[in-house]
Amino acid sequence: MTTTAPSPRLLLLSTVLLTVAGVALLGVPHAQEQPAPSPTAHSAADPPSAAAVPHARKPTAGVAVSATSVPSTPSTSSAVVSALPPHGEGVAGDLAIQQSLEAAWPADLPAHDERQLLRAARALLRADATGIGRATWPEVFPDSGKAVAPAFAVARFRIQAAIARRDSRADRAVVHLVWAGMDRGGTFTDLRVTDWFFTRTFQKGAAAWTVQPRT
Known part of the structure; x- marks a missing residue:
């Protein structure tokens, strides 16, 4: 199982979604309040945190993301908040997460x-x-x-949303994935986030994307 220290990008994404989810839950009438989500289980690919959607403002360099980056306009932030489902929504909320990702970070790849x-x-x-x-x-x-024991149960693993975007250079890309899973301890957590980075390479004259090993 590969592990890595949390990158500034992942920490920032996690902070944003935690804030967004909190604002969304505050809008629920008191009589309809839902119980707090269960503690996040440790992920095989990420630090134990909730997932996040990228800012509407695209990061400008590599893995690092400025902690001062904010959505470009209040209306964009409000739209993302209203579109996100609460924790535990299940498959029914996956489309809203996908749409929020796409709205926050418009497509920039063929x-x-x-x-x-x-x-x-x-x-x-x-x-x-x-x-x-x-x-x-x-x-x-x-x-x-x-023989490695899997960190998450196959039957309870689900990718909720994913987008692929450029990352700092034309020959680099990053894929943001939001997912849910149940760990070996039986704790199910949704809205996890994982980033995979790729570099464009050429094999026998044809262009291809090669994943970058985790360090």
């Missing part, structure tokens, strides 16, 4: 590149969380040939 990146990142996240398919990326999962 459609065929975005499809390729999303397909690879979804498979990578599933492999990282559940152990399924790790042998496909031995450079990312050096323990793929060993």
Whole structure:
């Protein structure tokens, strides 16, 4: 199981969604208040935190994101807040999360590149969380040939939303995935976030996206 220290980008994304979810819950009448979400279980791919949507303002450099970055306009922030479902909404809330991601960070990659990146990142996240398919990326999962207990149950793993966008340079991209899962301790948590980074390479004259191993 690969682990990594939380990047500034992930910490910022987590802070934003926690704030957004809190504002959304404050708008629920007292009689309809829902119980607080269960504590976030430790993720195989991320720090234990709730997921977040990217700002409407696109990050400008690498992994780091300025802690002072804010949505470009109040109306954009309000739209994202009103669109996000509360914790525990289930599959019914996944579309709203996807739409919020797309509204916050407009597409900036060719459609065929975005499809390729999303397909690879979804498979990578599933492999990282559940152990399924790790042998496909031995450079990312050096323990793929060993018997490793998966951190999350296959039956309770679900990718809620995903977008692929440019990252700092034309030959770099990042895929943001929001997902839900039940860990080995039986704790189910949704709105997790994972980033996978890719670099454009050329193999036999054809362009391809190669995932960057976690460090």
